Ligand code: TXA
């Protein structure tokens with residue numbers, strides 16, 4: 009089921025099968041965006057509610073007109089500045105974009121991922137691939153082909169579906185999502201590209217969305233959760249009694265020590281390494297059967313630091329029993 013051949017992956021997608029695709033952020037579970045039946049399988053494999061729209065992945069900004077209606081000039085500026093890269097634009101949809109991708113909304117999310125193999129797949133296809141993160145609904149996004157197999161292997165069809173192995177995801181947290189449907193860009197999900205980056209490239213301040221105007225369900229309070237309970241703390245804490253439950257893990261920067269009896273899951277030396285290792289560390293907590301993960305989030309106002317804190321808050325809420 010795992011391949012490293014983008015041509016085989018493109019052929020499988022063209023035939024209506026599902027292919028998990030590597031991107032620079034996280035792995036996505038892809039289906040040809042024009043194929044209603046294939047996209048329906050993405051929802052059932054993920055266990056995802058039908059009212060959560062999918063992001064269409066394309067090879068370049070020149071394909072925007074296939075999926076989008078009116079595109080504001082600042083959206084073109086953002087695409088030119090950040091694509092290929094970890095930015096999703098939510099734009100007015102075109103009439104030919106299927107309801108099965110947009111969940112019936114009048115907008116479509118679209119991005120050009122920055123991964124050599126997936127760009128080759130998209131170029132060979134010449135059309136869009138709808139792909140949510142390749143995890144079961146509400147769980148931790150996969151950042152390697154092995155994660156995808158653990159997470160979704162039993163729900164995929166071994167006769168036809170594929171996982172394209174493109175190595176570990178470089179960024180490690182999902183794309184920044186920006187709505188481009190009014191006079192000002194609106195930040196819907198923080199990611200590696202920060203609000204300040206968006207403001208600078210668009211030449212406009214950020215706007216705010218009316219609550220009922222845009223539904224971005226990825227912003228659910230509970231999301232990105234492992235089975236272990238996640239607790240955000242300011243310090244690593246005291247030593248655990250060696251014999252007593254619960255079994256505790258720790259995620260914190262390299263300069264934080266590990267108390268005796270605690271399992272160190274991640275000790276990143278930079279915010280980039282923190283992001284790249286975070287989801288793998290949460291998965292490791294579950295593989296080890298830990299009960300609790302203490303996390304000291306990164307500080308600072310970089311896009312990545314803000315995105316990590318956002319995901320950790322949702323994981324904390326999502327993992328509460
Ligand atoms: O980095 C990423 O964005 C990854 C990789 C695979 O590209 N994809 C990803 O997809 O994170 P997903 O489906 O797990 O999260 C996308 C979020 C969802 O919360 C979805 O509701 C929101 O984007 N979204 C998609 N289309 C939208 C639209 N038209 N309007 C508002 N939100 C939208």
Ligand code: MG
Pocket residue numbers: 140141149226
């Ligand atoms: Mg997701």
